[in-house]
Amino acid sequence: MKKYIILFCTIVSLFSCKNEKQPNGKINIVTTTTMITDLVKNIGGEHINLQGLMGSGVDPHLYKASEGDVTKLSQADIIFYNGLHLEGKLVEVFEKMKDKETIAISDALDKSTLIGSEYFASNYDPHIWFDINYWKQATQFVVKTLSEAIPEQKTNFEANGTKYIEQLNTLKNKVETTINTLPKEQRILVTAHDAFNYFGKAFNFEVVGLQGLSTATEAGVQDVQKLSAFIIENKVKAIFVESSVPKRTIEALQASVKSKGHEVTIGGTLYSDALGDAGTIEGTYIGMFEYNVNTIVEALK
Template sequence: MLTRRSFLNLAAGLGLAATAGAARAEARLAVVATTGMIADAARRLGGDLVEVRALMGPGVDPHSYRQTRSDIVALANADLVLWHGLYLEAQMEAFLRDLAAEGRVVAVAESLPRELLRAHDDYADKFDPHVWMDPALWARVVLSVRDALIAARPEAEASFRANAEAHVAEIAALGDYARGILGTVPPASRVLVTAHDAFSYFGAAYGFEVVGIQGISTESEAGLRRVSELVELLVARDIRAVFVESSVSDRNIRALIEGAASRGHEVVIGGELYSDAMGAEGSYEGTYLGMIDHNATVIARALGGTVPAGGMAGKLVLN
């Protein structure tokens, strides 16, 4: 068990001096979030009242991520630690749960009602963590972030609530946009083939069959038999586009394309999707709204739907 004394001793050994509580009270709330999606929500809700650091940046796979020396320093200095939970940060989970006994640490997605979650392929007692793929579910997680901010800084409750209300309205508009453009994809083409099974909530929300080469976690392996089965699927159902992911190797996707080609069936990469991480920091795709706007627009366009050139907000630059 990671006690407060042992944790602070560890941080001190890395050259850290804990910030005094009195000084912290006048400063912005120091928030550390594991993923970019959670960090984005904290920034949108906290505004100028918070300073947010995301441990995992663009292209980083949260399933295999382990805390670094600089992460330990940031966690020790944080007023509030926000992590996803639902076994997303599998390699950090024990560390974060120990840390929760010593400070303000919240697994924001674990507030979701279990009846709204999808079963995990590999673990009978766990759930698919990729809930951000459904904006309606993510809006609930945003409210959990709101509640964590309020608990950490009660005097700013009114501001956090107002910002949350505005952001949830934006997320609802995003969901409506995605539903509209994805509804233009011909029903027979609503098959989404990706590197790993991160899009099940997306499929359930928008009526797509989702096929991942790997399982829910990128830690699972895709064998030759699995690739062969999916080549058969591509050929039999005349699927012409598959998708790579920004945080997962494209090796298996390219194996699918080559396998289909050997059968005389041409398959192209329909685009790169953001699955477990958002786009580049400072870009539109580096926000939750931009991430899902990009995904929905790229998928709809590649599978025969009708989409506006710049996506929902006219901010996308599609190749």
């Protein structure tokens, strides 16, 4: 705890240093989650210097700034983060930045359309990237922000944004076609935590997470027993591990179902709070989304 407080104070003190545009006209951008890094990369391209804080398999709910992050944050001109308390351990740092432009991607959205929760600190589900329409709005938001920061590149940012939104439209059509092969009564998605509610709302899935919206809260024995009864009652064929959440919780759920004389398979690993490895198809937002849908549909058929 003491080490985190010292690190926090160091970060805040460094934000008194104002940065200037690089000689090549680029500015320094820092992003938090891999989804946001991928989005900003698609819009900014070669016209920005981009660094992401989190990598593949990293849980943003539990992420703490490291000493290496201090330098990245102190040198940033713009910091893009998710907001809605997704980055639970970083949000206080962002809110205290006086000399940095900190941009919450969730500010692009109408809060009245978000999924709320009386059990979560922000009162909103932060997993907004699982609604493709929201991600299109986020794309437009990033285009606007970068265009204001580097006006001379506005045409390029707008062109990149248009191209990316076209790719998101193609993605939506493709995954809808795949999902439509799965009967509605089989669209029950059981995962490690409640990361897929926006996905469920968009594509007519009933979504049940073993943990809540944040992985900071651990599932107890009663949660496992309750969900195992639900799986048996609804004849759920498969449940899913998440890449950024330890798989032991889902394995415990599978064992609980088995102890009651029933079987449920682990249908695969889904990418929830982080993309796949950099350089892979799943390391992009579009590739991740398509992979998840294919994995879910194949396991539940």
